[in-house]
Amino acid sequence: MQRNSEYNDQIERYLDDTLSATEKVLFDERLKADPILSKMLSSRIILQNTWVKNGQHKHIKAHINHLINIEKQEHKSRSTKWLVAASLIGLLGISSIFFVQHTRNQNDREFLAGDKILNRDKSEKFIQGQQNEIKKYGSVDSVETNKTVADNRYLPADRSVYRASDTILFTWPASVIKERLIIFDEKGSEVAELPLKTDAIEYKLLPSTLKPGSYTWTLPPNALKYQFSIRQ
Amino acid sequence: MKKVTMGLSQSLVFGYNKKKYAEAEILEGIIKNNDSMIRYIYRSFFPGIKFMVGSFHNLSLDAEDVFQEGLTRAVINVREKKFKGTSSFYTYLTSICRNVCLKDIQRSAKRCEVSDIIIENDDSETCEDELIDRMTAIKNSMDEACKQIIDLRFGLRKGKDILINSMNPVENMKFEEIAKLLNIEPDNARQRFRRCFEKFKIVLFNDHVWKELTI
Numbered sequence: 001m002q003r004n005s006e007y008n009d010q011i012e013r014y015l016d017d018t019l020s021a022t023e024k025v026l027f028d029e030r031l032k033a034d035p036i037l038s039k040m041l042s043s044r045i046i047l048q049n050t051w052v053k054n055g056q057h058k059h060i061k062a063h064i065n066h067l068i069n070i071e072k073q074e075h076k077s078r079s080t081k082w083l084v085a086a087s088l089i090g091l092l093g094i095s096s097i098f099f100v101q102h103t104r105n106q107n108d109r110e111f112l113a114g115d116k117i118l119n120r121d122k123s124e125k126f127i128q129g130q131q132n133e134i135k136k137y138g139s140v141d142s143v144e145t146n147k148t149v150a151d152n153r154y155l156p157a158d159r160s161v162y163r164a165s166d167t168i169l170f171t172w173p174a175s176v177i178k179e180r181l182i183i184f185d186e187k188g189s190e191v192a193e194l195p196l197k198t199d200a201i202e203y204k205l206l207p208s209t210l211k212p213g214s215y216t217w218t219l220p221p222n223a224l225k226y227q228f229s230i231r232q
Numbered sequence: 233m234k235k236v237t238m239g240l241s242q243s244l245v246f247g248y249n250k251k252k253y254a255e256a257e258i259l260e261g262i263i264k265n266n267d268s269m270i271r272y273i274y275r276s277f278f279p280g281i282k283f284m285v286g287s288f289h290n291l292s293l294d295a296e297d298v299f300q301e302g303l304t305r306a307v308i309n310v311r312e313k314k315f316k317g318t319s320s321f322y323t324y325l326t327s328i329c330r331n332v333c334l335k336d337i338q339r340s341a342k343r344c345e346v347s348d349i350i351i352e353n354d355d356s357e358t359c360e361d362e363l364i365d366r367m368t369a370i371k372n373s374m375d376e377a378c379k380q381i382i383d384l385r386f387g388l389r390k391g392k393d394i395l396i397n398s399m400n401p402v403e404n405m406k407f408e409e410i411a412k413l414l415n416i417e418p419d420n421a422r423q424r425f426r427r428c429f430e431k432f433k434i435v436l437f438n439d440h441v442w443k444e445l446t447i
Binding site for chain 1: 267270271274275296299300301303304305307308360363364367368371382383386387388404406407422425426429430432433436
């Protein structure tokens with residue numbers, strides 16, 4: 001036991017290279033001669049190597065573990081990023097599908113309702129057209145109200161000019177005896193004979209009733225004739 | 233710790249490096265202690281190892297444990313030039329991991345008094361790994377003060393990455409240096425080391441597993 005302890009001290013000093021020259025020579029000789037010392041030295045070196053390798057193994061494994069954890073975290077983070085990106089893309093895709101579907105449905109509904117709308121449009125246009133025409137005529141033709149027409153005046157006055165789109169208002173003094181309104185064309189042929197009430201003081205001729213041309217109008221038995229023309 | 237910087241060609245797409253490395257690059261990365269390479273190995277090789285581990289039943293270790301242990305051994309062997317390069321690194325790593333699994337099953341089988349498991353005999357597995365494993369268990373039973381002084385004496389200082397091979401023997405730290413670090417007398421350090429090392433040897437040489445391994 002004492003010898004072992006002594007050997008251990010010598011081995012440590014030998015490994016530290018702190019033996020004196022004489023001690024080192026003696027140690028080397030003993031190493032060759034004494035198998036116990038030899039075995040103790042070799043055991044000491046093997047144990048140290050194994051111990052250090054163990055430490056090294058532990059250190060490397062801890063480092064690998066650390067790196068793997070970082071990689072796992074980054075992988076998770078990457079996965080989250082991809083998941084978010086994929087979700088956004090998916091959401092965008094679904095939204096676009098819904099949008100397209102909605103638009104298509106809307107188009108379909110509009111298409112299905114097309115006839116009704118068309119019909120409604122037509123009727124509206126028809127009504128609107130009439131209203132527009134009235135407005136138009138109201139603004140463009142030379143209609144004069146009864147109040148503005150003097151009793152002694154006849155309209156259309158002689159050589160009046162109208163457009164085909166104008167409503168022609170025939171007026172005459174209230175005192176005039178009349179039974180009908182007769183319109184002649186430029187050749188003298190009767191174009192229209194319009195019966196009148198005895199108390200009538202005016203007669204409206206709607207647009208396009210007469211073709212463009214020159215006409216004369218009269219209220220028989222009154223012999224007075226007034227010329228007017230209609231342009232395109 | 234020297235790090236090999238990655239080139240711009242290894243552009244990141246959402247932080248994911250898609251570059252694949254050649255065998256020589258992998259080995260160089262391991263030798264140079266390149267962190268990116270370890271992460272690349274995990275990314276690329278773990279799924280395969282996980283699949284292989286999944287084929288074993290009654291394993292007490294999970295795939296992560298097996299991979300970490302296997303990669304640690306592979307890294308050490310590559311750095312110590314024990315890996316001859318006769319196969320790809322992936323094959324080598326798989327072989328080590330398979331042996332880790334088989335050892336684990338063998339241990340379980342021994343506990344159950346069944347010993348018909350045959351460990352694959354290849355250059356990936358040595359008795360040294362078993363000794364290191366066993367030493368871990370024995371070291372863990374020691375008190376911290378003893379572990380510290382033995383670590384210091386054996387040259388294992390914190391942050392110092394020592395690589396051991398037959399051509400590069402371990403360097404001892406002198407007791408004077410240890411005494412300075414621990415703020416004690418050199419003789420005190422010497423005696424503490426001798427006492428702790430003796431205790432360690434007693435435990436170690438009386439351990440039946442260690443005995444079996446060193447016969």
